[in-house]
Amino acid sequence: MGHHSNWPEWVYVGVVIALMVWVGAEAWNAERLVEHIPADAEVIKVTGQQWFWSFEHEDGTKEIGELHVKVGKAYKFEITSKDVNHSFNIHDYVVLLDAIPGRVNTVWFAPMEVGEHDIQCREYCGLIHYNMRGKLIVEEAEPSS
């Protein structure tokens, strides 16, 4: 409105735009690296259904509620659902992807330490959504005797 100069606002808007460009570029770069699936990743089929998770390894072994993996190996999850939408989540490894009937979504991870982690459902799926939980068990690469 005419009588006062507006340059501080333009400087400020410039700073905000620069910040957003920086955030966007960093995010773009990080996501690009994260999404690059290693060629030797072993496939694990993950199926969500009301209200539990089941897993199928490449060698055909099946597990329900618990998932055993070996430390230092890369795994690729192929996630789907048998009924309604769910979301497969291992929060400690920032693994999060929706399980949607009729679709297969893929995400990969490589556990670096032996240990146990929670698996949970992060998309509302009804009555027992709050307790649609499982365990990820990361084991030594060679079973010790």
Add this chain to the structure above:
Amino acid sequence: MVLELQKPRPIWQIMFSTHHTDVGLLYLITSLAFLFLGGTLALAIRAELFLPGSQIIADSMTFNRMFTVHGTTLIFLFILPFASAVGNYLVPIMVRYKDMAYPKLNAIAFWMIPPAGALIWLGFADFTWYATPPYSIISAPGPAADMWIFGLKILGISSVLGAINFIVTILKCKHPDMSIGQVPLLAWSFLTSSLIVLVAIPTFAAALLMLLTDRLGVSGFFNPAMGGDPIAYAHLFWFTFHPEVYVLVIPAIGMMYEIIPRFSRKPIFSHSSGIFAFVLLSMVSFSSWAHHMYATGMSFTEKTVFMIGTLAAVPASAMHVFNFIATMWNGRIKFATPMMWAVGGIALFFSAGAGGVVNAAMPLDFQTHDSYWVVGHFHLFVMGTIAFGSIGFFYYIFPYVTGRMYNERMGQVHFVLSFIGTVLVFFTQHVLGLYGMPRRVYDYPPIPEWITMNQIASVGAMIIGVSMVIFLINMIYSSGKGKLADTDDPFNLGGKYYYPFEAKNPHH
């Protein structure tokens, strides 16, 4: 001036009136009633989550129904009708016209709300405020789900009718002496948010019908068992509801544009930059809807496009914050109740936006998505920004609606408690999300950090609850027994900027 309660009239005279201040009063009372109803559900939800295990809510189905109706109520039956109340009172006055452009249509748009509210509350659906298929098709119990669908359908029509009315009133009925650039920013906020409504709502209106026919089994648009695609619903839903969040927030910003200059006793820093930011926001709000869908398995390219679209909206929001601060700069600020709410709301608006940027950055969203972080994020907007702006504005127009003053001390206590409570609940929920707690859960495992943070959040919610009781008492007492307001300068601001309405309505 407006002075509704000073000259008592039989209630039916107000109910059957089409005059804009009467319809405004109806909107106002309805929206506040739903604020208290929806808020009560929130307190029950927070009480349940105070500890792991079952506390006060018997089973998870009841809990799920409660958070669904809580969200639906506060968005559609509090925030939107409250904005319509303010728009009804002030837009015609601000553009110097005798009423809304279509008074009967205006009354009809209001009267669609009570039946829709009744459908939502009597049904008490459980499928969350996004009613995502296939859960909402194959799993959600009827008739609750169907009643919710019809309720939302009616509310959508009401919104569109209201939007048409605001647009025509502002563009076609404004006084010929007034250029569009001179229209006050509050009225501009209604113009831009109404334009968003017209473009955004039809998509969800179509999706709701498709959802209904899917539920009836005669179609399978979103049902994978019949060859449909649930992701299609997510796109239709968010194409409406991302822009819709700006429909919620823009009028609240408009209300702050009234309060901030008045109580700073200075003109707004830049009227034109306010208009520019509103117009820009209303356009870029359509470029980012799928930032709610990063985790549905979108390609890298799609995610990148929607991230850029989201970040592009940030400068426009940031311009409003600048405008507010620059207006207060060197002002003779009077921290009366309305000003406290507005300034508190701006601080929370800023924090909320910063959290939004984190969500928008793709790799970070996989930390925050569908966790309590997101609950904290959007509540800093809906509670911290929109409810704060609205409540502040309610105090601001209280003398004009009732002819009386509220109790200033109680208004300030209300603000201080609400502000502390809001920070405790919603900042804590951000952290809780980073610890991995999913949203929409009736119970949670006894992880020590989760328990502590849930308790902080629950205590914060109770503090807000107490503050709202003080609010209710103040409102009821003061509208009947408060001291008579000086309607020319109720806030004792003196000088040139004291009255809230640019012109008086010839009707009164």
